[in-house]
Amino acid sequence: MVFFPVSHELYAWVILPLLIFFARICDVSMETIRVIYISRGIKVLAPIIAFFEIVIWLLAMEVVMQDLSNVANFMAFALGFATGTYVGLVIEERLSIGMVILRIITPEGSEAQIASFLAQENCGVTKLDAEGARGSVKMIISLVNRTDLPRIAEYLRSVSPHAFYSVEDVRYANEGVFRQQGHGTVGGFISAILHKKKR
16 A cells, blocks of 8 residues: 655645644534524434534644644634634524524505415414504514525515514424424424424
8 A cells, every 4th residue: 555755844734734624614513503402402412412522622622732833723723613603504504493483564464465375384373463663564473494484585575575574593382383394304304303302
């Protein structure tokens, strides 16, 4: 088996910083996802992620501490931290785990169509009369899966372009009308696992 010789300078200033950079991306993105899971009360996956996260962090920190005079290692450590934060948020957004409260404030007239659409999507709907700055409005409150939010938002823009809506994360919900996530998605698979654990 033939090994290609690598100079000490190439290893110290290129290969090792790259390894630190990618290790930091892994552990920081895992940390970001873990914190989000904790905030949403997902107790099963958070400790598992924490274990692998700290192992990778210790390996990266050990390499940096061995040569404190190497500026490339410090830069790789910092850049990996910044990049890992972004990657973690992108991964979490792709997973679309959990449910959100959708509050819609719309002028009178379009609330029936919006409520009917949400009901057809198997989402619970609560309608309230409200008073806005420009007169009477209708408030619609619904609990929807995060994976369904872009499609619902697109429908709202087409039906009531001037409707105001806000979105809030939900940690726990019970005794309501919920749309089931498809098990073909990663978020749906994880939701199914967590649902079985609660039984």
